[in-house]
Amino acid sequence: EAGVTQSPTHLIKTRGQQATLRCSPISGHTSVYWYQQALGLGLQFLLWYDEGEERNRGNFPPRFSGRQFPNYSSELNVNALELEDSALYLCASSPRRVKAFFGQGTRLTVV
Amino acid sequence: QKEVEQDPGPLSVPEGAIVSLNCTYSNSAFQYFMWYRQYSRKGPELLMYTYSSGNKEDGRFTAQVDKSSKYISLFIRDSQPSDSATYLCAMSDDSSASKIIFGSGTRLSIRP
Numbered sequence: 001e002a003g004v005t006q007s008p009t010h011l012i013k014t015r016g017q018q019a020t021l022r023c024s025p026i027s028g029h030t031s032v033y034w035y036q037q038a039l040g041l042g043l044q045f046l047l048w049y050d051e052g053e054e055r056n057r058g059n060f061p062p063r064f065s066g067r068q069f070p071n072y073s074s075e076l077n078v079n080a081l082e083l084e085d086s087a088l089y090l091c092a093s094s095p096r097r098v099k100a101f102f103g104q105g106t107r108l109t110v111v
Numbered sequence: 112q113k114e115v116e117q118d119p120g121p122l123s124v125p126e127g128a129i130v131s132l133n134c135t136y137s138n139s140a141f142q143y144f145m146w147y148r149q150y151s152r153k154g155p156e157l158l159m160y161t162y163s164s165g166n167k168e169d170g171r172f173t174a175q176v177d178k179s180s181k182y183i184s185l186f187i188r189d190s191q192p193s194d195s196a197t198y199l200c201a202m203s204d205d206s207s208a209s210k211i212i213f214g215s216g217t218r219l220s221i222r223p
Binding site: 045092098100 | 147156160208
């Protein structure tokens with residue numbers, strides 16, 4: 001069974017640009033979660049999508065947004081990139097239970 | 112005070128040793144407890160999942176939850192160099208993964 005897949009693996013953007021990160025959940029999982037793992041800050045919850053709807057968001061500004069498609073894949077968009085947005089962005093999927101299964105992450109570098 | 116406290120390490124032990132990793136927490140409402148293993152430049156991998164108190168064993172890994180002390184532990188027996196990674200404790204008071212609070216992680220190194 002394929003796990004959670006994320007693309008791209010690495011992304012380098014210039015401050016002020018927009019970044020788009022993609023995630024495909026485990027087959028059968030309807031919930032997708034996005035987390036930011038910045039150096040020294042640990043894993044921070046960003047967004048939760050379930051059945052195409054945003055269900056919850058963490059303490060991040062509105063320039064962090066996303067969506068979930070009918071096939072349950074998801075996209076995270078970060079607008080007006082700042083240097084502090086440089087981090088590993090992790091996507092996780094869940095079969096509607098608390099267990100979260102993570103992808104390999106997208107390492108975003110803002111220069 | 113953070114909701115979940117975890118010693119960042121690094122912790123270095125010889126191959127074959129028993130490893131003990133711990134987390135403390137302050138929220139008595141937590142009832143779902145997890146341990147994740149994260150290799151360098153990879154995503155976290157779910158190792159152990161426990162609901163409420165008690166012990167759970169899976170191969171060389173044992174997870175313990177003591178809700179009265181607000182303390183959870185992960186024991187690794189017969190440690191191997193391949194166990195070298197960062198271990199994250201995680202817990203939640205809700206069945207939604209959006210409410211999971213992660214520890215900052217303990218970096219573990221197993222010396223051959």
